[in-house]
Amino acid sequence: MKKTFFYNFFPMKAKEEEIAKAGSSGANLAMMREVIEIRDFYPPPEPDPANPWRIKKVVNNTDVLTGKLVLMHNDVFEHIFRFWSLEICNQVVNGNKVYVAVWDLTPEGGPVQNQTESIYFGKGPRETYILGRLDVVRNDRVRPRDEVGLY
8 A cells, every 4th residue: 555644734632732842843743744545546566677676876975974875755655665564654754763674685695684773764854764774884785886776
């Protein structure tokens, strides 16, 4: 099922009091929304065996230094959240980290699974999302100007 934001502009009285305690207007908007599932009229695109990568990004120096890959809102909702459960999506949108497994499919090493507490998916600043992968960077597998693909 496809995921999208639902904005509740007429919250219950208890929710209004919670929003008023938060104070800032940016927090107000975030507290009035939640992720919901909607009917997907169009099925997810079929993967192309020759080029299965749905999200492509060239790694820069900041990505290597921080160990975090910043992903855009539309890419995450279209290609990641679509396949995750609603509960996990809401956890990420509410600012929690979700630990994930990452497979390294580089041709020279063959598939290598990485799954530790330092590999996670979480919310970033300004409607972005972060794939934290510090272990992969520490092992010198990712360098600046490398292209990373996710599917």
